[in-house]
Amino acid sequence: MHLTPTEAERLTIFTAAELARRYRALGIRLAHPEAVALLADELLTVARLGYDHPAIVSHAGTILTAADVEPGVAHLLRTFSVEVSMAEGTKLVTVFDPIAPGPDDPVPGEVIPAEGEIELNAGRPRTRLTVLNTGDRTIQVRSHAHFFEVNPALSFDRAAAYGLRLDRPSGGGMRFDPGIEKEVDLVPYAGLRRVHGFAGLTGGDLEAERGAALDRARARGYVE
Template identity: 50%
Template structure:
């Protein structure tokens, strides 16, 4: 049996679609490739049966539900295009959002928030400092940085910033443009209060005797 590349691709698609059908019978949620293969195979079959074009699309749209797929798959399958072999010639069938997302389906990468606002660092003692960037380029400080050890071009009361970090959500930060005063709020660093890395002024416990004085003298040098 000699098969053309197109016929080989059709057999591959059919095999993947059959796996998807087997998984559905066994109650196994479909992956992205399995869902696409099943949709494409059903469109190809309906076209060969000379089902009207609009009905082919309607059938495909009713084929799968969100709960039959792995989480996130319906949102990944937003557009599926198939060159379908109708008896009167090949036609491009385009499926738009063929899998209903459902009310409980989530989108990959989405942020799901609660009904109530989340308080950052509840009960933490806060201090507000004015920072001026005396350098010639922007400086950005991230949420996890020990503020005492930030870029020397930033001018502020460093002793007041000892053992503190920005009062911002994890992963956020503050950008300081040259010459523009910026007020920042700082909270104490929690946990074991051991600072490693940064500018290397501490590299140890923040609350150790003499740690602030040693770091201040080293920074001034």
């Protein structure tokens, strides 16, 4: 027997769908690949039975419920497409929301914050500096950056910024537009307080590197 790639894929879908049917019969909720296989197999089958496009789409919503699948799977199947063989040829059938999510169904990847407020960088001393962008273009500084080593076009008290970073959440930052002064709050690094990379002014333990880092900054025009 010689099978085309399409025919081989159809047998793979059928095999996975049969596993999904067995799981469902045993009361095992389906994972995302199993739910997809079962939906695809059902739609391919009713298409071969002669259902038209509206009937195929309508049938898709009757196959699985939120109780049949693992939590979150319904939200992962907001759209579902399968190529089916019909009397007039191969057609792509797209179904929206084939599984209606349950009222308490979690959304994969959603952030569920704790109640109350969380203080950012609690207990760390803050240093406020005035920063002026003396350049001709906007400069972005991320929250993790060693502020002592940021773009030399930013004018501020560099020595006071040694060992500090922006008092902003991880992944955040600040924007400095040309010719505009802005006040920033900085906090000390925590942990081992070792800094590498950035502008190459510091290369290790912050306390041990302080003198050498200031010398490098002066030599490279970061500090007047």
